[in-house]
Amino acid sequence: MNQAAHKIVIDGVSKQFIAASGNTVEALRDINLTIGENEFVCVVGRSGCGKSTLMNMIAGFLKPSAGSILVDGAQIEGPGKGKGVVFQNLALFPWLTARKNIEFGCKQQGVGDERRARISRELIDLVHLTGFEDKYPFELSGGMQQRVAIARALAIDPLLLLMDEPFGALDEQTRMGMQNELLRIWSSHKKTVIFITHSVAESIVLADRIIVLGANPGHLKKEFKVSLDRPRDRLSPEFVELEAEVQDALD
Amino acid sequence: MRSTSDVLTDEASKPGIDRPGFVARHPWIQLFAVVAVLLGLWEALSIFGYIDPFFMPPPSTLAQTFYELLVEGFPEEILLHSHILVTLKRSAIGYLIAVALAIPIGVVIGYFRTLDVAARPFVTFGRSTAPISILPLFIAVFDIGEVSKIALITFACFWATLTNTIAGVKFVDPVLLRAAQSMDTPRSRIFAEVILPAALPRIFAGLKISLAIAFMVIVAAEMIATVFGLGALINEARTWFRTDITMVGMIVIGVIGYAASIGLDVLERKLMPWSSAARDSE
Numbered sequence: 008m009n010q011a012a013h014k015i016v017i018d019g020v021s022k023q024f025i026a027a028s029g030n031t032v033e034a035l036r037d038i039n040l041t042i043g044e045n046e047f048v049c050v051v052g053r054s055g056c057g058k059s060t061l062m063n064m065i066a067g068f069l070k071p072s073a074g075s076i077l078v079d080g081a082q083i084e085g086p087g088k089g090k091g092v093v094f095q096n097l098a099l100f101p102w103l104t105a106r107k108n109i110e111f112g113c114k115q116q117g118v119g120d121e122r123r124a125r126i127s128r129e130l131i132d133l134v135h136l137t138g139f140e141d142k143y144p145f146e147l148s149g150g151m152q153q154r155v156a157i158a159r160a161l162a163i164d165p166l167l168l169l170m171d172e173p174f175g176a177l178d179e180q181t182r183m184g185m186q187n188e189l190l191r192i193w194s195s196h197k198k199t200v201i202f203i204t205h206s207v208a209e210s211i212v213l214a215d216r217i218i219v220l221g222a223n224p225g226h227l228k229k230e231f232k233v234s235l236d237r238p239r240d241r242l243s244p245e246f247v248e249l250e251a252e253v254q255d256a257l258d
Numbered sequence: 259m260r261s262t263s264d265v266l267t268d269e270a271s272k273p274g275i276d277r278p279g280f281v282a283r284h285p286w287i288q289l290f291a292v293v294a295v296l297l298g299l300w301e302a303l304s305i306f307g308y309i310d311p312f313f314m315p316p317p318s319t320l321a322q323t324f325y326e327l328l329v330e331g332f333p334e335e336i337l338l339h340s341h342i343l344v345t346l347k348r349s350a351i352g353y354l355i356a357v358a359l360a361i362p363i364g365v366v367i368g369y370f371r372t373l374d375v376a377a378r379p380f381v382t383f384g385r386s387t388a389p390i391s392i393l394p395l396f397i398a399v400f401d402i403g404e405v406s407k408i409a410l411i412t413f414a415c416f417w418a419t420l421t422n423t424i425a426g427v428k429f430v431d432p433v434l435l436r437a438a439q440s441m442d443t444p445r446s447r448i449f450a451e452v453i454l455p456a457a458l459p460r461i462f463a464g465l466k467i468s469l470a471i472a473f474m475v476i477v478a479a480e481m482i483a484t485v486f487g488l489g490a491l492i493n494e495a496r497t498w499f500r501t502d503i504t505m506v507g508m509i510v511i512g513v514i515g516y517a518a519s520i521g522l523d524v525l526e527r528k529l530m531p532w533s534s535a536a537r538d539s540e
Contacts, residue, residue: 067440087439087441090440092436094433094437098433098434100455102456102458102530102532116441143531
């Protein structure tokens with residue numbers, strides 16, 4: 008964890024898909040964005056604005072149709088290699104217990120048993136899952152599953168953490184708790200975080216910088232720097248004012 | 259959370275606290291009660307002459323017949339338990355061969371898209387062929403001995419496991435594959451680490467359907483040139499107008515099939531405590 012987190016340079020990225028009808032659909036057009044080391048960036052936008060497509064390209068699941076994405080100066084060649092992903096629907100392996108899910112990445116990378124066990128123990132502790140580590144995902148609440156997914160992504164010690172609306176399915180109370188936990192984890196394990204959400208308030212609670220995407224085709228609409236001190240008070244005038252501004256940019 | 263049963267009992271005795279009723283907590287009682295009522299009704303209808311005992315003997319006669327089959331045997335003094343053993347052996351061999359073929363073939367077809375496309379017409383054709391219709395062919399090829407009977411069961415059981423295995427492997431949630439890739443899972447291990455475990459519940463569903471099919475076709479298979487097996491028992495009973503024996507044979511096959519399917523459910527819960535199918539059948 009002494010290595011500096013990733014810097015990402017997105018340069019003139021566009022993405023087109025061929026739809027089932029045979030028509031070409033333009034998902035993203037000419038995205039230019041630089042994300043600094045240890046920066047926490049939230050991407051907000053309406054559904055269909057291409058925010059998941061953007062994340063999938065950074066994660067290495069999709070290739071841009073034009074332009075390039077550089078991570079620390081190198082072109083992305085595929086998924087993995089220090090890019091941790093928390094998926095929108097979590098994508099936990101239902102046949103593995105919480106602990107085995109968390110250890111999955113370490114196992115694939117050939118981390119020895121002892122070290123793997125230590126890593127998972129630390130993470131289980133970090134995300135407050137002690138006592139639930141041997142439960143299967145279906146035995147856990149939504150919030151707990153969420154924390155398993157985050158711990159699993161953190162276990163490979165990624166320098167870049169990509170999160171696609173990870174708290175979307177949670178109730179407001181759990182969601183706020185998870186936001187605080189994520190910030191706590193981020194401050195103790197500095198990483199570059201790209202967090203996708205459609206909640207403006209969530210983006211202001213979390214981000215150093217908010218990127219607003221517009222739709223049809225997805226494009227960079229506006230960005231906001233959030234310089235409020237953390238933890239951020241949702242009821243403070245500055246928060247409320249920024250919320251209105253971001254909401255405005257979104258509409 | 260209260261954990262001791264004392265507390266729960268105490269809570270439950272208070273008004274307004276819901277808990278499952280006595281019958282819901284003892285499902286076997288419910289089953290026995292339903293069976294007892296139906297048997298009683300059947301017996302009564304028979305006694306009062308609403309059901310002709312020649313075509314549909316009452317439970318009391320069936321009980322006698324059951325006893326007779328156990329100690330005297332039919333036909334040719336073959337005892338019921340030898341019929342059962344013969345039938346079990348044939349179904350087990352036929353079923354196991356089918357499963358041993360269908361799972362690996364299904365895995366390969368499901369894994370390779372082009373193979374799936376190429377195999378689809380054959381799979382659809384095979385699946386929609388009534389197993390009994392192929393029996394004359396098997397008799398011609400394998401003669402009327404054991405082989406054609408087992409081959410029929412194998413053929414009948416093969417398709418359900420095959421189609422479910424193909425679907426299980428093919429329809430693995432792509433996001434699980436992405437999750438594995440994002441954690442640097444080597445390409446060579448994706449199959450064992452993700453695809454196979456993800457496909458297991460579906461494969462197991464196929465195994466269950468195939469098992470049910472085995473007990474459906476065994477009777478037909480055993481009607482060919484044999485006096486051994488429950489199918490033969492039923493068939494022989496027909497020639498002697500012994501509807502009572504036919505019914506006892508049916509019931510025995512039903513009970514065996516039911517027990518086997520419970521056995522598979524138990525195995526599924528053991529092997530895959532995480533599977534939703536295993537949870538639902540609890």
